[in-house]
Amino acid sequence: MRNLTVFFLALLFVILPGCGKVKEASQLVKSVKDSVDTVQTISESVDSEDIDLDKLDISEKEVRDFYSNVKKLNSAYPEINFEVALTAALEASTQGKNLERIIEKESDMSFKEYSTLSMAFTMVLTESMGVSLAEEMVSAMEDGLAQFDDMDTSAFTEEQLAEIESQRQALIEAKKEMDTPEFKARKNRVDMVSRIREELMD
Numbered sequence: 001m002r003n004l005t006v007f008f009l010a011l012l013f014v015i016l017p018g019c020g021k022v023k024e025a026s027q028l029v030k031s032v033k034d035s036v037d038t039v040q041t042i043s044e045s046v047d048s049e050d051i052d053l054d055k056l057d058i059s060e061k062e063v064r065d066f067y068s069n070v071k072k073l074n075s076a077y078p079e080i081n082f083e084v085a086l087t088a089a090l091e092a093s094t095q096g097k098n099l100e101r102i103i104e105k106e107s108d109m110s111f112k113e114y115s116t117l118s119m120a121f122t123m124v125l126t127e128s129m130g131v132s133l134a135e136e137m138v139s140a141m142e143d144g145l146a147q148f149d150d151m152d153t154s155a156f157t158e159e160q161l162a163e164i165e166s167q168r169q170a171l172i173e174a175k176k177e178m179d180t181p182e183f184k185a186r187k188n189r190v191d192m193v194s195r196i197r198e199e200l201m202d
Helices: 002-018 022-045 060-076 085-094 099-106 111-146 158-178 181-201
Strands: none
Touching (some): 060 111, 099 111, 111 158, 111 181, 158 181
């Protein structure tokens, strides 16, 4: 949080020299202060370390409600991207607006609920890259090993044969991992959030 505060203050010092009027400078100071306060409020409401995705129980209704509200907010304030709370806080401050007041007034969510769901869904969408990468790697390993199925490997060295066998074992372990309840739950969660987000946001 200290780093974010320093960032906002640094941004302030960069912009201030270009402000010729005391009133403009005062408004800018207030804008940055409001933004820092909002970011601190978000941080106090929810921390990414407090969210355990493996234990996170997200319902389809929560996902739909969140993205429906975000779409409505984005339409009302097109200059602000409400999907990521921290980004929205900065963008709101540059417009002289207070994110917390906007959320409480214009949406069906409390600010704490908005902050928590925004953080959770951002983490889920980031997690989707790991799920996709795992699936792609398993597919690539299967394709790579398939070429040896009908190949005469009698001329291969012991080291080469050992490497092929090592890859086969790695593939077996990877597929076992992807067949666990934890991975399946993770994939289902990613698929649900991605599907609803695409449906409501695009």
